[in-house]
Amino acid sequence: xxxxxHAPKIRRGLALVLLVGVWETLSQVGYWDxxxxxxxxxxxxxxxxxxxxxxxxxxxxxxxxxxFGGLVGGLLLGITLxxxxxxxxxxxxxxxxxxxxxxxxxRVILAPxxxxxxxxxxxxxxxxxxxxVAVLIFFAVYKGIQEVDQRLVERIxxxxxxxxxxxxxxxxxxxxxxxMGNFKVAVGFAFTGAVVGEFVASSRGLGYxxxxxxxTYNAALTIALILVIMGFVLVLFSxxxxxxxxxxxxxxx
Amino acid sequence: xxxxRDLAVSYDDQLVIEGIDLDVETGKFASLVGPSGSGxxxxxxxVTELVRPERGTVxxxxxxxxxxxxxxxxxxxxxxxxxxxxxxxLRIRGHQSPEVDDRAEHWLELLGLKGYGGRYPSQLSGxxxxxxxxxxxxxxxxxxxxxxxxxxxxxAIVRTRITQELLDWVEREHFTVLLVTHDLExxxxxxxxxxxxxxxxxxxxxxxxDVEIPRPRNVLDTRRHPAFGPLLAKLxxxxxxxxRGENPRx
Numbered sequence: 001x002x003x004x005x006h007a008p009k010i011r012r013g014l015a016l017v018l019l020v021g022v023w024e025t026l027s028q029v030g031y032w033d034x035x036x037x038x039x040x041x042x043x044x045x046x047x048x049x050x051x052x053x054x055x056x057x058x059x060x061x062x063x064x065x066x067x068f069g070g071l072v073g074g075l076l077l078g079i080t081l082x083x084x085x086x087x088x089x090x091x092x093x094x095x096x097x098x099x100x101x102x103x104x105x106x107r108v109i110l111a112p113x114x115x116x117x118x119x120x121x122x123x124x125x126x127x128x129x130x131x132x133v134a135v136l137i138f139f140a141v142y143k144g145i146q147e148v149d150q151r152l153v154e155r156i157x158x159x160x161x162x163x164x165x166x167x168x169x170x171x172x173x174x175x176x177x178x179x180m181g182n183f184k185v186a187v188g189f190a191f192t193g194a195v196v197g198e199f200v201a202s203s204r205g206l207g208y209x210x211x212x213x214x215x216t217y218n219a220a221l222t223i224a225l226i227l228v229i230m231g232f233v234l235v236l237f238s239x240x241x242x243x244x245x246x247x248x249x250x251x252x253x
Numbered sequence: 254x255x256x257x258r259d260l261a262v263s264y265d266d267q268l269v270i271e272g273i274d275l276d277v278e279t280g281k282f283a284s285l286v287g288p289s290g291s292g293x294x295x296x297x298x299x300v301t302e303l304v305r306p307e308r309g310t311v312x313x314x315x316x317x318x319x320x321x322x323x324x325x326x327x328x329x330x331x332x333x334x335x336x337x338x339x340x341x342x343l344r345i346r347g348h349q350s351p352e353v354d355d356r357a358e359h360w361l362e363l364l365g366l367k368g369y370g371g372r373y374p375s376q377l378s379g380x381x382x383x384x385x386x387x388x389x390x391x392x393x394x395x396x397x398x399x400x401x402x403x404x405x406x407x408x409a410i411v412r413t414r415i416t417q418e419l420l421d422w423v424e425r426e427h428f429t430v431l432l433v434t435h436d437l438e439x440x441x442x443x444x445x446x447x448x449x450x451x452x453x454x455x456x457x458x459x460x461x462x463d464v465e466i467p468r469p470r471n472v473l474d475t476r477r478h479p480a481f482g483p484l485l486a487k488l489x490x491x492x493x494x495x496x497r498g499e500n501p502r503x
Contacts, residue, residue, distance in 0.1 A: 028466075044491075102488075105468070122459070151326060151328040152328055152330060153326065154303055154324075155324060155328040157301075157303065157347050158301045158303065158320075158322040158324075158344075159341060159342040159393075160317075160318050160345050161345045165345055169333070169341065171328060172332070173332040173333075176332075177332070184293070209472060249373075250331055250332045250333075250334075250374075250375065251331070251375065252375040
């Protein structure tokens with residue numbers, strides 16, 4: 001495992017270094033126009049500048065806040081609506097068509113509407129991230145509860161357990177499993193909502209910086225920001241994976 | 254004591270069993286054998302109130318909370334450890350933490366699962382999971398034990414061993430037991446009384462036999478008892494008869 005396990009990583013690392021090297025060389029010798037394809041060194045220095053003069057942090061903070069708030073809000077809303085729809089068929093009749101419609105469209109098209117309703121501040125970003133996550137989680141919970149293992153339900157009932165015990169020992173753990181199965185996607189959605197919301201209209205955030213870089217034709221800044229966002233999302237994914245592995249440890253053993 | 258009178262159960266307007274009369278005296282081990290799909294399980298599900306009968310009565314001399322039901326599949330909570338699963342019934346009945354843990358450990362040890370308490374069901378073999386399910390029920394010290402082909406999925410060796418363990422428990426603790434099975438040898442070697450259910454739909458009790466083999470019993474030795482062979486043969490005849498009689502081939 002050890003030697004063989006590291007070999008692909010080393011090969012991938014070398015390929016990346018090679019790619020960056022070729023790109024740098026082609027830009028330096030003037031084969032690629034640095035206006036459109038700035039060399040990695042230029043991107044690196046822009047990124048260093050962003051970090052060094054502290055300009056990046058308030059923007060990163062704003063985006064992270066919107067994404068995190070949207071993730072929490074979307075989870076709460078999605079789980080609540082999923083439970084409600086599963087427990088009350090009458091409400092499911094009302095909720096399901098709306099959710100199916102929201103699921104079918106690219107939900108980011110709602111961004112301009114949220115800006116009109118909620119302004120260019122944090123609220124519109126939170127709303128977009130929330131709705132992106134909530135629809136995803138709603139379906140996971142709603143379908144999940146309907147497919148809960150009936151044998152477990154009967155087992156609890158013959159052991160003398162009522163509704164409270166069923167919820168605690170069967171429904172909540174089942175729902176946790178389905179939600180966690182979608183958790184990484186939800187994290188990605190929350191971040192998408194935050195950045196796209198900022199992209200549409202805002203005064204801060206990574207999406208705002210990206211919009212600024214694009215409107216000033218600053219390719220180096222654009223690439224640097226894309227790299228920052230990728231790095232940040234990767235960090236979030238690894239956290240999400242740890243959370244998932246802990247909560248679903250009974251499954252992965 | 255369990256007394257069933259004139260019981261009928263239907264699913265989707267299809268009568269599964271009807272006119273069922275069945276008695277299990279306190280401290281006795283009764284088996285119910287019959288072809289698959291004949292509605293054996295339905296009887297247990299009525300007793301445990303998972304299913305409402307079409308008509309008929311079920312009489313118990315113990316509260317429903319003293320009835321243990323061992324399912325065909327182990328149906329353990331996959332997200333709870335072995336120990337938590339064993340303690341689940343106790344917890345539902347309001348027992349508190351240190352006591353529940355002690356009793357769970359105690360039963361795990363008795364069933365040969367000492368040291369497995371912290372594992373999850375997915376880490377156990379089929380036989381071990383079955384033992385956990387058994388520990389979960391026995392920890393409640395049920396007055397009446399209902400079992401629905403509990404060991405059907407196990408291989409012959411494990412199955413014989415668990416059946417023997419169960420038999421030892423029943424004889425020591427004088428549990429009242431109703432075992433549903435399609436394994437005739439298992440039924441004869443474990444029971445005091447064997448009921449034969451006919452072929453469905455609308456199956457009825459076809460015959461009732463007393464098993465004249467003294468206790469305590471050893472599952473393997475029982476098969477060599479002079480009463481074993483003839484009774485087994487009778488059960489075979491009964492089952493093939495109900496099959497021919499009630500489900501004629503076209």
